[in-house]
Amino acid sequence: MNTSLTERYVAATLQRVPAGQRDDIAAELRASILDSVDARIAAGLDPAEAEREVLTELGNPERLAADYTERPLQLIGPRLYLQWWRVLKLLMIIPVIVTIIDVAGAAISGASVGAIIASGLGTAFTLALHVVFWVTLTFALIDRYDPGESERLGSWDLENLPEEPGRVDIGGDIVPNVVFSVVFIAVLVLGGSAFATFGGDEPLAVIDPALWSLWLPVLIAALVLGVVMDFVRLAIGRWTWALAGANLLVGLAFAVPACWLLLSHRFLNPDLIAHIERETGTDAWVSPTVLVTVIAIIAVTTWDVIEAFVKAHRARVAPG
Amino acid sequence: MENDAVETHRQELRRGTVVLACLLVLDEPGYGYGLLETLAERGFSVEANTLYPLLRRLEKQGLLTAEWNTDESRPRKFYRTSDDGRVLAATLMDDWKTLDSALNELGGQTS
Numbered sequence: 001m002n003t004s005l006t007e008r009y010v011a012a013t014l015q016r017v018p019a020g021q022r023d024d025i026a027a028e029l030r031a032s033i034l035d036s037v038d039a040r041i042a043a044g045l046d047p048a049e050a051e052r053e054v055l056t057e058l059g060n061p062e063r064l065a066a067d068y069t070e071r072p073l074q075l076i077g078p079r080l081y082l083q084w085w086r087v088l089k090l091l092m093i094i095p096v097i098v099t100i101i102d103v104a105g106a107a108i109s110g111a112s113v114g115a116i117i118a119s120g121l122g123t124a125f126t127l128a129l130h131v132v133f134w135v136t137l138t139f140a141l142i143d144r145y146d147p148g149e150s151e152r153l154g155s156w157d158l159e160n161l162p163e164e165p166g167r168v169d170i171g172g173d174i175v176p177n178v179v180f181s182v183v184f185i186a187v188l189v190l191g192g193s194a195f196a197t198f199g200g201d202e203p204l205a206v207i208d209p210a211l212w213s214l215w216l217p218v219l220i221a222a223l224v225l226g227v228v229m230d231f232v233r234l235a236i237g238r239w240t241w242a243l244a245g246a247n248l249l250v251g252l253a254f255a256v257p258a259c260w261l262l263l264s265h266r267f268l269n270p271d272l273i274a275h276i277e278r279e280t281g282t283d284a285w286v287s288p289t290v291l292v293t294v295i296a297i298i299a300v301t302t303w304d305v306i307e308a309f310v311k312a313h314r315a316r317v318a319p320g
Numbered sequence: 321m322e323n324d325a326v327e328t329h330r331q332e333l334r335r336g337t338v339v340l341a342c343l344l345v346l347d348e349p350g351y352g353y354g355l356l357e358t359l360a361e362r363g364f365s366v367e368a369n370t371l372y373p374l375l376r377r378l379e380k381q382g383l384l385t386a387e388w389n390t391d392e393s394r395p396r397k398f399y400r401t402s403d404d405g406r407v408l409a410a411t412l413m414d415d416w417k418t419l420d421s422a423l424n425e426l427g428g429q430t431s
Contacts, residue, residue: 035353067373
């Protein structure tokens with residue numbers, strides 16, 4: 001009888017078995033296999049055929065070895081899985097923030113658009129990979145070696161119940177939004193007023209005062225509208241599709257004129273730029289500053305709009 | 321209902337009884353393949369790759385004792401139900417009977 005197949009099978013199983021148990025498992029497995037084969041031969045099967053049948057039925061030797069040694073064949077079990085996923089999503093904010101900083105840095109240093117995109121993608125990908133790897137490794141180790149901690153992490157109680165979906169959270173939603181809007185209004189008002197002298201004789205405004213005739217009021221009006229909507233939302237108690245849509249319009253009403261003004265070099269006070277050029281001999285700071293500001297405005301507006309629609313989606317009243 | 325789903329439910333039912341069946345059959349000493357055949361004859365179809373690790377696990381838990389028999393040319397590991405195993409078997413048997421009568425009450429059929 002050709003036993004090489006059987007021997008190969010037993011050897012393959014033993015590979016995953018700790019040394020102390022090897023001899024015992026080897027002898028028992030071998031005997032069981034040979035007994036099975038003998039029984040099939042007695043039933044009329046060809047010896048080689050019998051051997052193949054028995055070994056095929058036993059299946060993957062690695063799996064058999066795992067069952068023998070009671071080794072868990074999983075990385076993160078169901079007990080910890082949900083928690084792992086949650087932590088992963090939470091920590092993904094890190095790659096996002098760092099990528100934004102990286103892109104801004106590349107823009108300031110005057111890189112080409114292609115280089116900025118490549119750098120941003122590279123940073124985002126690498127960091128995301130790191131987050132996934134380290135979080136998964138930590139959870140896998142806890143799952144495998146610390147059942148106590150695993151139990152604690154995976155437990156749930158009523159405290160963890162999320163608030164009603166889409167419910168307006170005054171502290172986390174209304175207050176920050178209103179505060180930011182007010183701050184920006186103040187920035188625009190002060191920026192458009194000549195109150196600082198920048199080391200010269202006359203006080204100069206940062207923002208071109210000519211914009212007071214139209215665009216500054218427009219921008220301020222958009223921000224004020226945003227604050228009004230915040231209070232409407234407070235009254236309603238949750239996000240709605242209408243509110244999200246209005247939020248989109250108000251966001252565009254601010255972002256589009258602001259970006260246009262910046263990119264067409266109409267935003268900053270030309271007197272100020274000239275003054276700084278006289279003092280420092282350069283105006284190279286203008287373009288990168290403009291670019292960074294535009295990127296920031298686009299990023300924040302996009303995030304705000306998307307977040308509003310997501311919240312509106314979550315808050316939609318269930319039918320029936 | 322899909323065949324796979326039916327099979328899964330039936331397997332779940334059978335899975336719960338294999339340990340008890342082993343403990344009862346191994347009141348008389350038995351070895352790997354021999355036990356497989358005996359269980360099959362008595363209506364407990366277990367796969368080899370389930371039974372062999374199970375025997376080892378039960379031995380580790382002290383429910384079976386094991387001894388190598390070198391009488392024949394092919395040495396075989398014989399298992400036998402230990403005292404602890406016998407106690408557990410009795411408990412499981414009681415549980416089984418309780419479940420049986422409870423299910424009969426629910427289903428209204430005589431076993």
